[in-house]
Amino acid sequence: MPLRSRIAGTGMSVGNRVVTNADLTQWMDTSEEWIEQRTGIKERRWIDETQRPSTLAAEATYQALEQAGLEVGDIDCILLATLSGEHDFPGTSFFLHEEIEAGDIPCIDLRAQCSGFLYALQMGDALIRTGTHRRVLVVGAEVHSTGLDVSTEGRDVTVIFGDGAGATLLEAIDVDDDGPGVLEVRCHAAGKHARRLWTEGPSSARMPRIDEKMLEEKKHFPHMEGRFVFKHAVTRMPEVLLETLGAASLKLQDVDLFLFHQANLRINEAVAQRLEIPKEKVRNNIQRLGNCSAGALPILLAEASREGSLQPGQLVSLTAFGSGFTWASAVLRWG
Numbered sequence: 429m430p431l432r433s434r435i436a437g438t439g440m441s442v443g444n445r446v447v448t449n450a451d452l453t454q455w456m457d458t459s460e461e462w463i464e465q466r467t468g469i470k471e472r473r474w475i476d477e478t479q480r481p482s483t484l485a486a487e488a489t490y491q492a493l494e495q496a497g498l499e500v501g502d503i504d505c506i507l508l509a510t511l512s513g514e515h516d517f518p519g520t521s522f523f524l525h526e527e528i529e530a531g532d533i534p535c536i537d538l539r540a541q542c543s544g545f546l547y548a549l550q551m552g553d554a555l556i557r558t559g560t561h562r563r564v565l566v567v568g569a570e571v572h573s574t575g576l577d578v579s580t581e582g583r584d585v586t587v588i589f590g591d592g593a594g595a596t597l598l599e600a601i602d603v604d605d606d607g608p609g610v611l612e613v614r615c616h617a618a619g620k621h622a623r624r625l626w627t628e629g630p631s632s633a634r635m636p637r638i639d640e641k642m643l644e645e646k647k648h649f650p651h652m653e654g655r656f657v658f659k660h661a662v663t664r665m666p667e668v669l670l671e672t673l674g675a676a677s678l679k680l681q682d683v684d685l686f687l688f689h690q691a692n693l694r695i696n697e698a699v700a701q702r703l704e705i706p707k708e709k710v711r712n713n714i715q716r717l718g719n720c721s722a723g724a725l726p727i728l729l730a731e732a733s734r735e736g737s738l739q740p741g742q743l744v745s746l747t748a749f750g751s752g753f754t755w756a757s758a759v760l761r762w763g
C-alpha cells in the first residue's frame with residue numbers, strides 16, 4: 429500500500445519579551461503608524477536570556493508530541509529549518525536533539541529561510557513516502573532579535589522580525605483518496621537574487637570571516653532591498669500556490685484555509701487580492717508576532733489547529749517567499 433504523511437501534532441513557542449512598535453521608537457527614528465501601516469505589525473516577541481532557538485524548538489516539539497499522543501522515542505528523524513543557526517557550526521537541530529534527549533536518531537538543519545518549513549515538509553514527506561522513516565519531526569525555528577541593527581540604519585529590516593518556532597510531527601499513513609495528509613509540495617529558488625536579502629558576514633569565503641571593518645560597515649546585520657523583495661513575493665507566491673493546487677488537481681475554491689508566510693501583511697493582502705481569495709479564508713498572526721521566518725507557517729498551523737478552526741477533512745494551502753530567493757507552496761488535507 430503506498431504511503432503518505434499526515435500531520436499528527438503541532439506546537440509553537442515564541443520569545444518571552446513583547447516588543448511593541450512604541451518600544452522600537454525609543455531606539456530608532458520610526459513611528460508606530462509607519463510600521464503598522466506599511467507592515468501590519470503591532471508587536472513582535474523577542475527572546476529573553478532564558479531562551480535559545482533550540483529551547484523554542486523543544487517547547488514546540490513537546491506540544492506537537494502531546495497533541496499526537498506520542499513520545500520523543502517515537503520520532504525517527506528531525507528536520508529543522510532555520511536561517512539563524514544557534515551556532516553556525518553545527519546549527520540548531522543538534523541542540524534541539526540534545527534538549528529533548530533524542531537518542532541517536534538523525535537530525536539535520538535545512539536552510540531555505542522563510543520558505544524553509546515548506547522545503548523541510550517536502551523532504552519529510554518524501555522520507556515517509558519512500559518508507560525511510562515512519563515519523564519525522566519537522567520544525568521551523570528562528571531567533572532574529574540577537575542579530576538586528578536596532579539603530580535607524582537598520583529600521584527597514586529590524587521592525588519586521590520576531591522570534592519563534594513551530595513544530596509538526598509527520599506520521600506515515602496509507603494513501604486514501606479523500607483521506608488526510610500532505611497532498612503536494614512545490615519548491616523553487618532563484619540564487620541570482622541571493623544578495624538582495626542577506627547577511628554578508630561572517631563569511632567562510634574570506635579570511636578572517638569577519639573583521640573590524642565589516643562590523644563598522646554593519647555587514648553582520650541583514651540587508652534587504654525591500655521593494656525588490658516585495659515585488660517578487662507578490663508575483664511568486666500566487667504562481668507557486670496555483671502550481672501546487674493544479675498538481676493536486678484542486679481549485680482555489682476547494683481550499684478552506686490559506687496560510688501565507690508572515691513577512692508583511694500588505695504582501696498577503698496583495699496575494700489574496702490577486703487570487704480573489706475571501707478574507708475570512710486567510711489567517712495571519714504577523715500583527716502579534718512579526719516575521720518569524722521558517723517558524724511562521726508551522727506557528728500559524730499550530731494556532732489554527734489548537735483553536736479548533738481546522739476541522740478534519742478541510743484543505744489547507746501554505747505558501748512562502750524568502751531570502752535565497754526561495755518560494756514554495758504545499759496543500760494538505762487536515763485530519
Ligand code: ACO
Nearest residue numbers: 458462541542583584587654655657658661691692750751
Ligand atoms: N520607519 C520609518 N521609515 C522607514 C522605515 C521604518 N521602519 N523603514 C524604511 N523607512 C523609510 C525609508 O528610509 C524610505 O525613506 P525615503 O523615502 O526618505 O528614502 C521610505 O521609508 C520607504 O522605504 P522603503 O524601503 O521603500 O519602504 P517600503 O514601503 O518598501 O517598506 C518594507 C519596507 C516593509 C521592509 C517592505 O519593503 C517589505 O515588506 N519588503 C518585503 C519583505 C519580505 O517579504 N521579506 C522576505 C521574507 S524575510 C526573509 O526571507 C528573511
